[in-house]
Amino acid sequence: MADTEQTKKTSAPRRRRRRKEARPAELIEAGLQEFAEKGFAATRLEDVAARAGVVKGTIYLYFENKEALFRAAIHSRTAPAIADVQGIVDTFPGDTESLLRLVFHTMYEKLVKGDVRIILRIMISEGHRFPEILEYYHANTICIAKQLLTRILRRGIERGxxxxxIPIDYPVVVAAPAITxxxxxMTFQQYDPLDIDAYAAAHVDIVLNGLLSRA
Structure with a gap:
């Protein structure tokens, strides 16, 4: 009996610790759902707290304000995808065509098909009103993606x-169809459904036909 009671006493703090460690991710998920439904400006932290099942004050234990929560949401959705692409570019041993195909596949799976679209929609519709979040997204997503694409293009050129x-100063042109x-x-899917896999294949085919050397 004593052993059982001691086990309960030690396991309870562990559960609380695990719960506390999971809290930021839970708040980010709740915040992302609120942002998706209401946009950035209309989202209230008390509604995020209610969705997460906590009091509003709990949010301030982890995030300074709504902007900080949104930045964390951006990071949670874009950083893993960018890290994956970074790893591919750093270590890929094959030809650059195969590298670009793999990068595009990763990009569509993790960015275009995922809920990064929610963040992109807010950037487009509300970014001009909240330049600090627009600047954060640009610095931590767009700039890094451009650098990686430039590395891929330069690799292909150097290897012949x-x-x-190739106008290497404009790498965004290579990825523009994915943004489209x-x-x-986000806008026309319900009226004119896009077969995203077929679209991605067409994107890769058209881009590579413009990039590949004809020598």
Missing amino acids: EFRAD AAMWM
Whole structure:
């Protein structure tokens, strides 16, 4: 009996500790759902707290304000995908065409198909009113993605696989169709459904036909 009571006493703090460690992720998920439904401006922290099943004050234990919560939501959705692409670019041993195909596949699976679209929609519709979150997204997502795409293009040129006259200063052109796909799914998907897998294949085919060396 004594052993059982001692086990209960030690396991309870562990459960509370695990619960506390999971709390930021739970708040981010609740926040993302509120942002998706109401947008950034209309989202209230008390509603986020209610959705997460906590009091409003709990949010301030982890996030300074609503902007900090939204930045955490951006990080939670974009950082893992960017890290995956970074790892692929750093270590891929094959030809650059295969590398770009793999990067595009990762990009569509984790960014276009996922709920990063929610964040992108807020950037487009409300970013001009909240430049601090727009600046954060640009610095921590767009700039890094551009750097990675530039590395891929430069790799292909240096290996003689891509045309030497590629306008490498504009890597966003390579990824632009994926951004269009994300916007389409946010706006016209219910009226004109997009087969995202077929679209992604067409994207890769068209881009590579413009990049590959014809020598």
